[in-house]
Amino acid sequence: MSRIGKLPIAIPAGVKVIYNAPEIKVEGPKGKLSRSVMDAVSVVVAEGQITVGRADDSTKSRAAHGLTRTLINNMVIGVSKGFETALEINGVGYRAEAKGNVLNLSLGYSHPINFELPAGISVEVDKMTKLKVIGIDKELVGQTAAKIRDFRGPEPYKGKGIKYADETILRKAGKTGKK
Template sequence: MSRIGKKSVAVPSGVTASVDGQQVKMKGPKGELSFVLHQEVTAKLEDGAITVTPRSQDKVARSMWGMSRTMVQNLATGVTTGFERKLEIEGVGYRAAVQGKNLQLSLGYSHEVLYPIPDGIQIACPKPTEISISGINKQQVGQVAAEIREFRPPEPYKGKGVRYAGEFIFRKEGKKK
């Protein structure tokens, strides 16, 4: 039995939810999201909550049960509060700035890295060494953060590069004489 899957997802106030076959749609103050459930699970909307149940007790249905419930919960959270990911930039001369629809990164290369900001994502730079990525789709926010981090991942000797806020970088000692 899935501990996560057993819980129902409460539909927050100000959010309209609908279940149409395998598709779950939610519309709230931040926008509209939808998710198509795996065919091994079903969803029901009753009493202001969405309940996800497996169609059978085989391994695939049980493994999709908890994941599907979490995806429905992410829809509810996304349309009400949204998601945010923070990145930190470490290194001499490394900085970021938003210019129009692009994120401009100086990461120690001979050129500036320009990252086009996708639709549905807001990027802000409160400091030159901080990047804040926000949006209503959790998967898209995480993907954009991973793509920006990939331009210069943190290296283990000095810790220079782009890292997630609060990420621990395993440091190495370096050469000895």
């Protein structure tokens, strides 16, 4: 039995869960999310908690058991609390500015980058060098943060570029001159 899959998911106050096979819908104060559930697992919503089980011990159902439980748990946390990922911009003249659902980035290229944010995602910019990607869908928040980071990833010599706030950049020594 999956250690993660067998744990029940507590439904917090203000969150409503509806399961009509094969789709589960979660509504909360921050918004609504829905996801299709695989046939290999069963979901039971009762008494303020969600339990995920599996019909048999086939490879497919064992693989889907813990994954399905984690995805549903992320949906419940997302509609009740939300998710955020912090990014930092390092470099002279590198800056960001949020205007509506467009993120304007100046990252040392000959042109500015105008990145249109997906629906359900917002970005807060602090001092033009610190970003917070905020949303209720954990997968979409992480994917958006990764796309923003890919515009100018951190380089190992001076550390210039966009990095996650908790990321450590392994620095390299530069060239040394002849002695």
